[in-house]
Amino acid sequence: MRVKCEGVLFIVLLVQAVWSQNNYHNTDLGKCGKVHLTISSLEGTYLELNWVTRCDHPDDMRPDEIALYDRNPLDRNEAIPARVRISARKYPEGYYRTKVKFGEPWLPGNWEYRENLMRTDPGQHCFPYWIASFRSNVIIDSQCLKISPTWMSDNSERLGMQRIGSLFIPGTHNSGSSQTVAFLQNYVMNQDRNVWTQLVFGIRYLDFRVGYYENDGFFINHDVVRISKLIPVLREVRRFVELAPKEIVVLDFHRFPYPSKFSAAMHERLVAVLSEELGDLALHSTGIQSGRGPTLNEIWARNKSLIICYGNKEIARDYEWLWNPIQQFWGNKRNVADLKVFLDSAIRDHKTILNPMWALMAELTPQTLDVIFRTNNLRKLADNVNRQVTKWFRDEWLSNVNIVATDFFLGNDIINVAIDRNVNG
Template structure:
């Protein structure tokens, strides 16, 4: 337990430095109150398994001709919340009540907002190195901001701009030439046509020939042969139609549940209804509501998530990738550096036993069988 606490302390110190404020130098009553409210009773370690940084390149050849939407891929929910700006305005998507309370009682409301908004603590590079291959980008433009700067958002805006993170992803991909990343661009709070054009132009400029067109069947063999490493899902149909490099919005199974049991029931019900034909996400992230927050005044989304992991781990390990009705594809979660979530999702691919003729164009999509682990 002592070792876990030491690792957690190191992580907190590192994040404090990133945000330009060390926990050893609390200068104002606001900082002191924020420190008290943000600290929760549950401590755990966060570790990055660097062996997962090149897991796609290490998959057996029998899986190279199976479309990525029939493989099991780890994802992070609300990828960019590790760098939320505690001093930013509340997103325009939030309720007026939250905005009013934050305006008149910021020293109380803002720490509460922060501890229920942060879903990740690893940077985007650390998440990729940990094995995450689906990044959930909630993109927004700040109200009354005359610039073209775009940010990520979850209740509040991030300290970093979207363009810088896209360059960071590219830098990682250049050192991992056989890994493929899915960027799910969503939300688009405050984006008009001009800003959409700006964002898409940035995506094209940064990734260039690494972008996989949506008319390609994205198997690993095909991606490697053409040098494709990025699939961009864009949640704006009008823009998707204009650009062959953009893929349609990827469905996300969001349970919107506060209990693990209810979330698993929801996911099982969605499976019985049948999986989408191509990419889709099963979200194993719990979601708080006002009643839950009031009943857990000293809790946080992190506490809520970590307590659910043992049960969710069992559910994840029972899943199968593939094209059949009840198969899964992307599984996304919060605080992905905790527990063995990423490893468990990757290892689901060992259950796939493709037919011998999977090298043919039609193979692997309708006749995948499963073998026990």
Template sequence: MSAINLSNISSPYLMTTTTRRRTLLLLLFITSLGTLQACPVYLTISLNGKSIEESFVEINWGPDCRNKPEWIGLFPDDPSISNTQPLARVDDLKNSTGKFITDVRIGKLRFPRGWNRDDVNTLPAEYPKGKCLDFFVASFKGMELLAVECLKILPNWMGKTENVAEVPLKSLFIPGTHASGAFNSNQKSNLIKDYAFSQHVDVWSQLIFGIRFLDMSIGINLKKSRTPPEDDNFWIVNENMLVSKLTPILKDVKRFVETSGEIVIMDFSSFPIGFYKRPDRHSDLLRVIEKEIGDLAYKRNSTTDPNFKCYELSMNDIRKTGKHLLLIYPIEELPYPDSESEILCPTWKTFSLGDMNTSASLDFMRFLFARKNDSVIQDEGWIFHAVLGLEQALNVYSKAKTTEQRASVINVKLSSWLGGPWSLTANVVAVDFFTYTNIIDIAIYANLHKAFTLANKNLTRLEIAN
């Protein structure tokens, strides 16, 4: 870490109470940044299982470990408070960034009481700093414990992190999922399993783990299109295939935000099947959205300020209206008067890796995340889909790569790329198989920095020596 010149900070005896408190907070934050410079360790869920229950726990370290530990272990309990033996361990770390697939399977995921999908009428406990599940990872120098992390849920992180609720949405790092409703379910089609599933777990579990942006690509079941669409005729689409019904997902989202009090962004911006030149179907979809989640959706006042952009809002702005959902929709696709719906916010700028190879992906992200004066992104909300397209897999590998295989290429790179300063300029980042990344933890650290900066604008500047 760079040396810090504290000469500009007054003697604590000459400071006001407020200044002393802010200076102390800043020093604590600097200390936390120093801690982050140590070798981070974390857990992910492998992509080589037919289901999440059959998938293996993976140990990760990096990026760029400056002081590599002697060994890293996977434990069933917190090793800082127990003498339990490791379930698996990695010795002789040769690389500064790496991962190790253990032979330990995840098994059936069970969350704390009240946070499971089938825990009806049960009030759950709050976990603002997360709740560890049954897997811990720890790094050691000999028998000296260096760092501990766990596989955890974060159902309350965004609303309970100090000062984050005051930051405009356009300035937050919001972790999201791409094709959020395309999760590994009891689907019999191998084609859908291999090329359409993009998440290990359902939307309910995604939100429990800490995802706060959902990408909702919608299609119509054309076999029923001759009759007026019913609620169950709208489906989640990925890779031009119908994967799962929309309505149960909307119900899960509603129950989650009512239970947790968190703010969730839902992006209805893609309609690959059955919507071309059919504004009536957009109206039908709006009716379903209004019915299922409309009472929890933020209402914009297009009359008093027609140019207002929803990404200017903070979470507290939304909460003050008694709402918990922000719905993004290409309003121009709707006929009048549905296009005047107050529960829909205009689309944000959206970018994707698409058919880029790894080198081009890095260059493209460097261009986007640098946020220079000539950038296509200025002071606005934007969404980045960190997903390698099927077409690119065909071009590079001369054969179709499954969604898991494509995610295994880009997600490891993404965790490294976002582990540095790019996390401070990111807005919404949506990924396939988010459980194969540590994107939520990265977002939390970045947002702590952003919230601290916003809350302490008038702090005495520190001169950072190179």
């Protein structure tokens, strides 16, 4: 391709022009000019342009423009009009929120959920949204907003020898708290996509809190607020695991906040529900919870890819298909700087106890006065921290982490950061 650049004729080899559905090898995500798209945590629908601004190497191509397209700008010879085009220099933080709405579009690759869904397409699949960075009209990088429903299977040769306790696993915090509720909605909703959609995008760790109600059964809760019935959520998980059998999904039944005294009888009823809905898919824990745990090859050899962790070690001990509780490192911070200090300390000093996996809860938490005075709601706090979370784990903490859970996960790039680290080291 010949591009005229500042009066000089250059021959530009655009290696990145070759896009594959299974192109997971987007190495060096922190390189100057690399781009990615997110969805606003604050509004929950607007597309956000993100690009790397660390341009210290002499060979770096510092972008001067960033653009949003509804098609791959590298696909055609003729010019494709940009939906948004901005000067990168005006936004030194490498971030711009557009007025283009994402909404809740149909999931590509035949991954839209329905109970009788029988066939899906493996690999990555793009939504019609592409971001590109430019230097003097030459494309530096171009990426789409995409789902990665089979990223473990697609990269099985590279991932097979990695241990589950060493894998970088992207997760969500309060994963089931995605359904609108009338009571204190801004302080109980941590996600705006349901569990099925989280899994399809590439999330592999789900954090559940369960409540029991005598007349209504088990619910996904946020603390004492019930959000949605548990069984339909478990059936979404089941259908995903059946359609993508090599995707290792970790379910963490972490707390049981309602009633305050969650009795042994309630635990036994919950375990019975889990056994009926998911027991045949669950990986048995006997002999494989020590050290960093089994390799992915060892898990795949058992043809069981669902790991169910249970937040009561006495109950978990009585069932071979339940894993011990996962230790969560939760800072309970409302300030970005304080959260970073806490996470950095947890990464340096953590020790796995009962379970080879451990989880960093990379989100901010509103305090009591925030709820009383309606300040610092969950969306606002997620908007404050999500872009920083991407940078921290991409640029500083890429190694020596396991599970990283966030709020409003589409507001960060943690899925792609995790995939790239696992695949490319």
